[in-house]
Amino acid sequence: xxxxxxxxxxxxxxxFMQGNRLRWACRDVSFDLYxxxxxxxxxxxxxxxxxxxxxxxxxxGLDAGSVHYDVRGEAGADGGPGxxxxxxxxxxxLSEARLRWLSRTDWxxxxxxxxxxxxxxxxxxANIGERMMALGARHYGKLRSEALSWMxxxxxxxxxxxxxxxxxxxxxxxxxxxxxxxxxxPRLVFMDEPTTGLDVSVQARLLDLVRExxxxxxxxxxxxTHDLAVARLLAHRMLVMKDGCVVEQGLTDRxxxxxxxxxxxxxxxxxxxx
Amino acid sequence: xxxxxxxxxxxxxxxxxxxRAILKAVAIxxxxxxxxxxxxPFAYGxxxxxxxxxxxIIGRHDVLKVIDQxxxxxxxAVNIRRFFARTTGVATTEKTAAASIIQTRHRIPEAxxxxxxxxxxxxxxxxxxxxxxxRRAETITMHxxxxxxxxxxxxxxxxxxxxxxSKTYDYPVLVNERYLTSPSPIPKFDxxxxxxxPALQLFGAGREKRIYAIPPxxxxxxxxxxxxxFEVQRWKHACALCGADDSFLxxxxxxxxxxxxxxxxDSDFCSERREAGYVGTQQAVHMPDVIAPTPTPTPTAAKGMx
Numbered sequence: 001x002x003x004x005x006x007x008x009x010x011x012x013x014x015x016f017m018q019g020n021r022l023r024w025a026c027r028d029v030s031f032d033l034y035x036x037x038x039x040x041x042x043x044x045x046x047x048x049x050x051x052x053x054x055x056x057x058x059x060x061g062l063d064a065g066s067v068h069y070d071v072r073g074e075a076g077a078d079g080g081p082g083x084x085x086x087x088x089x090x091x092x093x094l095s096e097a098r099l100r101w102l103s104r105t106d107w108x109x110x111x112x113x114x115x116x117x118x119x120x121x122x123x124x125x126a127n128i129g130e131r132m133m134a135l136g137a138r139h140y141g142k143l144r145s146e147a148l149s150w151m152x153x154x155x156x157x158x159x160x161x162x163x164x165x166x167x168x169x170x171x172x173x174x175x176x177x178x179x180x181x182x183x184x185x186p187r188l189v190f191m192d193e194p195t196t197g198l199d200v201s202v203q204a205r206l207l208d209l210v211r212e213x214x215x216x217x218x219x220x221x222x223x224x225t226h227d228l229a230v231a232r233l234l235a236h237r238m239l240v241m242k243d244g245c246v247v248e249q250g251l252t253d254r255x256x257x258x259x260x261x262x263x264x265x266x267x268x269x270x271x272x273x274x
Numbered sequence: 275x276x277x278x279x280x281x282x283x284x285x286x287x288x289x290x291x292x293x294r295a296i297l298k299a300v301a302i303x304x305x306x307x308x309x310x311x312x313x314x315p316f317a318y319g320x321x322x323x324x325x326x327x328x329x330x331i332i333g334r335h336d337v338l339k340v341i342d343q344x345x346x347x348x349x350x351a352v353n354i355r356r357f358f359a360r361t362t363g364v365a366t367t368e369k370t371a372a373a374s375i376i377q378t379r380h381r382i383p384e385a386x387x388x389x390x391x392x393x394x395x396x397x398x399x400x401x402x403x404x405x406x407x408x409r410r411a412e413t414i415t416m417h418x419x420x421x422x423x424x425x426x427x428x429x430x431x432x433x434x435x436x437x438x439x440s441k442t443y444d445y446p447v448l449v450n451e452r453y454l455t456s457p458s459p460i461p462k463f464d465x466x467x468x469x470x471x472p473a474l475q476l477f478g479a480g481r482e483k484r485i486y487a488i489p490p491x492x493x494x495x496x497x498x499x500x501x502x503x504f505e506v507q508r509w510k511h512a513c514a515l516c517g518a519d520d521s522f523l524x525x526x527x528x529x530x531x532x533x534x535x536x537x538x539x540d541s542d543f544c545s546e547r548r549e550a551g552y553v554g555t556q557q558a559v560h561m562p563d564v565i566a567p568t569p570t571p572t573p574t575a576a577k578g579m580x
Contacts, residue, residue: 097419123431123434126431133423133426133427133430134421136423138426140430141501143430162435
């Protein structure tokens with residue numbers, strides 16, 4: 001956790017129209033993220049966690065505040081905004097082409113439902129190769145060997161490379177989705193409830209894999225979850241959200257062992273222990 | 275000429291609108307220009323797009339040739355040729371070299387085209403990405419940003435599943451190294467002819483309401499992989515009528531015992547060669563079913579059949 005800031009969020013907010021009234025789905029969120037750091041966003045459903053994640057990934061436009069990201073020094077496809085090549089850049093200032101390029105190369109997005117993040121009508125190998133082909137890889141043999149090596153890394157059987165993702169189990173689909181995102185060596189990965197809907201042993205294996213990959217690749221990650229155990233296992237820091245606002249943030253162990261806000265206390269005390 | 279109709283069936287304002295779309299299409303090679311396609315006295319799928327393009331560019335001194343699958347004498351070709359003969363009164367021909375406008379479905383003539391000619395394609399689906407990305411708004415963005423990795427995902431999938439790129443017609447091309455374009459359902463055999471062709475190539479899609487163009491001498495590249503390069507079909511046989519071994523051949527099954535006749539799909543090319551004295555074998559080739567060989571019938575079964 002050294003070096004410069006990777007992501008800096010200041011007063012971020014988003015409002016939606018509900019009936020005839022505007023309602024803040026998420027409001028006044030501020031935090032910093034450093035390279036290699038894992039941040040968990042926890043809270044009950046409807047608290048604005050997923051909206052926040054979509055704001056950070058520039059899938060939704062901000063209604064308030066700003067998100068700055070440390071764009072890697074490389075000219076954009078369109079020649080790029082030259083001076084933004086280094087340092088923190090306001091995502092709202094980037095062109096759509098540049099944002100799409102970012103989300104294809106420097107970011108990953110792991111969806112809660114693997115079906116939303118995968119191309120279900122092409123094989124696992126093609127799913128892993130898609131980002132590389134989008135960046136101009138045009139050598140079938142190399143694409144294939146890269147796909148095989150990523151399948152090994154995420155513990156998928158390599159003889160399933162030509163099978164459609166629909167024939168994979170839920171846990172395998174989730175691992176395929178992770179491989180598909182990591183193939184371009186992103187620096188920041190967004191995960192939206194990556195383990196929800198998986199049974200406990202598969203969940204444990206997936207968490208283990210994510211923790212290992214995050215360590216190996218020095219990934220920064222923002223993980224949205226309602227499961228405090230996931231946060232405890234993976235995250236360095238956490239953000240507790242309620243009704244669209246951040247009620248508490250700090251080091252994971254500090255927040256979980258010594259919760260300050262009444263809502264966090266409630267959350268921590270309502271975890272079942274077998 | 276039937277004077278109850280305006281010249282070329284369409285009214286002058288419509289033709290002007292379509293010409294404007296054509297100009298834009300020529301200015302941006304491979305880009306799909308939307309236009310207000312009209313109802314034509316044809317069913318969709320019978321070349322309404324191509325007919326509207328031809329009707330807009332045709333003049334009294336043009337000579338029109340219409341081909342369908344390479345032949346001048348198929349239903350679609352005969353219909354459209356008669357339609358233009360009636361509504362414009364222009365001269366029609368079956369000779370590729372004599373035509374100034376060639377409207378085509380599914381083929382490019384074998385004979386080389388010249389700068390004085392215009393090739394009009396009938397296009398069923400102008401969007402090459404439509405099977406991969408169903409959202410129209412998304413494909414427009416992909417074209418705008420030249421994000422064509424998805425097309426290679428499809429080609430990758432073909433090689434992974436079938437060992438080779440299985441697309442044999444409507445094989446996607448990159449026009450002028452910029453726009454991914456559907457060449458309309460011509461066989462991939464014809465793709466190399468589009469590259470640097472001296473003739474103007476116009477594409478009309480009536481149902482989808484799009485016009486696009488490949489101007490003369492424009493680079494057209496078929497997509498492929500470095501280690502699986504683009505290749506055209508080749509036949510082991512020559513045309514049975516004219517003996518040509520470098521043309522696109524139709525395979526006709528002439529009996530139920532495995533005899534196939536290979537003949538040129540371009541009927542004008544074939545007849546011109548025959549007039550010039552070239553002769554083929556005049557024989558069907560015996561090819562027992564190569565895909566699933568049928569077991570030879572036992573003598574008793576043969577007797578039972580008789």
